[in-house]
Amino acid sequence: MTPSNTSTDSSEALVLDGKATAYAVRSDVAVDAAALTAQGRAPGLAVVLVGDDPASQVYVRSKDKAATEAGFAVSTIRMSADVTQTEVESIVDQLNADDSVDGILVQLPLPRQLDSDAVVDRIAPEKDVDGLTAANVARLSMGRPGLVPCTPAGCIEILDRHGIDLSGKDVVVIGRSQLVGKPFAQLALARNATVTVCHSRTTNLAEHCRGADVIVAAVGVRELVQGDWVKEGAIVLDVGINRNDEGKLVGDVHYASAAARAAAITPVPGGIGPMTIAMLLANTLKASAARQGIQLGSPA
Numbered sequence: 001m002t003p004s005n006t007s008t009d010s011s012e013a014l015v016l017d018g019k020a021t022a023y024a025v026r027s028d029v030a031v032d033a034a035a036l037t038a039q040g041r042a043p044g045l046a047v048v049l050v051g052d053d054p055a056s057q058v059y060v061r062s063k064d065k066a067a068t069e070a071g072f073a074v075s076t077i078r079m080s081a082d083v084t085q086t087e088v089e090s091i092v093d094q095l096n097a098d099d100s101v102d103g104i105l106v107q108l109p110l111p112r113q114l115d116s117d118a119v120v121d122r123i124a125p126e127k128d129v130d131g132l133t134a135a136n137v138a139r140l141s142m143g144r145p146g147l148v149p150c151t152p153a154g155c156i157e158i159l160d161r162h163g164i165d166l167s168g169k170d171v172v173v174i175g176r177s178q179l180v181g182k183p184f185a186q187l188a189l190a191r192n193a194t195v196t197v198c199h200s201r202t203t204n205l206a207e208h209c210r211g212a213d214v215i216v217a218a219v220g221v222r223e224l225v226q227g228d229w230v231k232e233g234a235i236v237l238d239v240g241i242n243r244n245d246e247g248k249l250v251g252d253v254h255y256a257s258a259a260a261r262a263a264a265i266t267p268v269p270g271g272i273g274p275m276t277i278a279m280l281l282a283n284t285l286k287a288s289a290a291r292q293g294i295q296l297g298s299p300a
Ligand code: NAP
Pocket: 151, 174, 175, 176, 177, 178, 179, 180, 181, 198, 199, 200, 201, 202, 205, 218, 219, 220, 221, 224, 239, 240, 241, 242, 272, 273, 274, 276
């Protein structure tokens, strides 16, 4: 490994710095967005926000800010919480038909009365920058090109940018959500890892983890993964975002004890979280370049 965006803590585990890595991805995206704008038009991202959930508002604001900073044309469509299925789907239809829009993101979760799967599946697959439509999920599992969910894509990107190769590694993914666990497992498989997917019914989770070269925790249970579950020299990616009793953000991994044994680990906060927004930008850039028929140089 010859990382450029890294630091080491006292335990000597390499800290995979998601903030710095995301900054590097975003800088590359901004360079490519400028090239795209010069040759055609700026990448267009439309964000649909339904209701007034405070967390969703924060996420949408940070996505809007990041995309604007990267030189994208961003529009946020706000809809009231009592909107009907037909009204949301008709907005998605309009955005599908709008040539200046390359990426459509419907901020989840949607209010209860709405069928989220139907709304998401309405998005044209080539504009599905969250990679959540059935069409893109199928493409990922079939190993065909498509748009990949941002968080697992961010996990792969942070590994790539630190020269960590998954080929031949035993990877344990904890969590099997559509958003993180399952797509990460597919991506790791495509990188020739041997993948075990664990979940709430897994009986011997600690033992699975102890055998792993790479642990990816995407669970939502604070500090579930203990240091003695981590093999000496393993790589640990902590996707979880939880609050402890003091209100502090913590991951799904007990950081201090895991870092004492791991070769490399992502912190929370400042690990996978920033990578997620960076990969949304990378996906939107990719969608825009493809829709405009322009080939770009940077890898992100
Ligand atoms: P999710 O949809 O709730 O899925 C959680 C998964 O963890 C499920 O597959 C569940 O198993 C499994 N699980 C729950 N308790 C478990 C246990 N005790 N042992 C083993 N497996 C267990 O959550 P998600 O959307 O994937 O998110 C996971 C975490 O990542 C959350 O903390 C979320 O906030 C965070 N997240 C972070 C980012 C980011 O940008 N960093 C993005 C997305 C999510 P079953 O399938 O059996 O129920």
